Amino acid sequence: MAQLRDPKPARPRFTATQGQYLAYIWTYTLIHRRAPAESDMQRFFCVSPPTVHQMVLTLERLGLITRTPRVARSIQVSVDPDSLPKLLPVEPMP
Numbered sequence: 001m002a003q004l005r006d007p008k009p010a011r012p013r014f015t016a017t018q019g020q021y022l023a024y025i026w027t028y029t030l031i032h033r034r035a036p037a038e039s040d041m042q043r044f045f046c047v048s049p050p051t052v053h054q055m056v057l058t059l060e061r062l063g064l065i066t067r068t069p070r071v072a073r074s075i076q077v078s079v080d081p082d083s084l085p086k087l088l089p090v091e092p093m094p
Contacts (some may be wrong), residue, residue: 014064017055020088023085024036025065025075026077029077035073036075037073038053038056041056046092
């Protein structure tokens, strides 16, 4: 008789950078009790507005976050928080 293995859910697949954005969104929401605006992510990651917007679109397309159309600060992380990496500090550009 074959042994049944306890199937563990597959860990979400995302890049290191995507993981940092997910960790930031999760942490910001936990602390502030609302999702971050794209401008909050821009300041934290020291990147341009188009960079943040493209990342948000990518995370949504991959199913890693959900958003409500035309509703500000509606980003929600769709993956188990235990699968997120530790949020690392970002060094400002010189």
